[in-house]
Amino acid sequence: MQESVIRQARVPQPRTSELKKRLWKNKWLYVMLLPGIFFFIVFKYIPMAGLSIAFQDYKPFKGIGGSDWVGFKHFERLFTEPDFLNILTNTLLLFGMNLLFYFPVPILLALMLNEVRSSFFKRTFQTLVYLPHFMSWVIIVSISFVMLTSDGGIVNELLAYFGFEKINFLLSPEWFRPTYIIQVIWREAGWGTIIYLAAIASVDPGLYEAARMDGAGRVRQVWHITLPAIRSVIIILLILKIGDVLELGFEHVYLLLNSMNRDVAEIIDTYVYTAGLRQGQFSYSTAIGFFKSFIGLVLVMAANRLAKKMGEEGVY
Template structure:
């Protein structure tokens, strides 16, 4: 028995020594990972403790430990709010528009850039389409305001020049969603091509050479080589996109929101600000955030399972 224990301790020591050597050998990789790990730990995992206030009547001066527990009262209030279905519908409509109109654009742009042979033109075009990503939504919406306003806006001046009536793009409810999705495409489409271009760059060039020898043109090469090669990347990004179904972001929509288009522009994120944080209803706003995260988690798990059944890798 003692001999077995000695052997087990020896095996454990050997494994610990090997692990220490591997860690020391790759120490700079772990150092590079450290900022990212700390970011998620401090801003993503530790704040999850605060979700408990969604089940409390939270009072800041009492703290979490001193606030009264109310169970699912805030969730019941959310689901029985008269405007809840309208707000949820607005959020889902904007998400579907993002999925249908924005999501394919970076893929198409990446495929087009991959076909460009002139390095100077390619780099210039990439720089131009990347630039809007580094502008805040305040700047994007301000530029849109200058272009679309009825008082001196470029677009309305052109409509008037051609004898057409001016259109109130900024206040008309029917124009909110087209303006929103065009702004998203303008700002994010170029930046979204980076991952796809990286995936395309990893494709073996011999596959294209073999296809050319078989008489395949550039479109056939794209359809039968490039797209299948980046399919797993597309599916992973699609799963992550679906996970953010109720998380469209606050700033962009809030800047476009006004009293005239509120019935189509109010989404969950702006509702959290106006009905939750602005009025000091911290528990209620936390319950809404909990609901959003829970729905996102369920959808990611479902879509990931479907993708695995279809033979794809998924995100986990």
């Protein structure tokens, strides 16, 4: 017993002065962290206290402390709502289209840009594909409206010129989802290539030289070197994307929504706005947001665990 105490006493204990020296040495790194920490505390963690109104019959004039507790009443209403199944189906279908059609596009763009040898053409193309990201959805949808309208739109005019019938893209339920996903690809695909290009830039050039000496062409180099090198990045971004399964964004869909395509265009985000916030049903809309966040958290944890079992790093 005495020997163990003596051994523990011999172990050098961290000194406060050494800790202060380390903190002072890296002081600017901690200063750079402060805005991010402040942002998450103020705009992410403190507002989480407001989730309690999902279990209350919240009245603004009574406040959170004075409103009556109603348990899972608003969740029961959500799951028994006649339109809930249709709204959930629309949300999942749009997410599936995002995952199937949009998610691979930034990867393909990054692979193609990596093969471009002309720096001028590469930078010019990157600028062109990045540019739509800095436009708001209002501008993107407005441009699409001008191009797709049946009254003088360039797309319909070209269809009429080649002998086809004009298509009412903006009011047709069948064309809502294709229009939506094309707009998403147009606006976000170029911006999504940034992370993949950064990952590709970290690949050792010697691997490509060795592959060329072994007779591997461009396609084999991409398949056996580039893709395996960025696989971990793809997995991480896929896991994070799965977490947004019910978070498609309100503004984009709301701008495309109208009375003719509502059956296929109404999603959870727009339903929260129309049925919750516009009618002052704060507790009900908070319950819907709580449900969305919970599903996203469960899917991220499940996808991360599956990635770990497959030998990938995962998010955490």
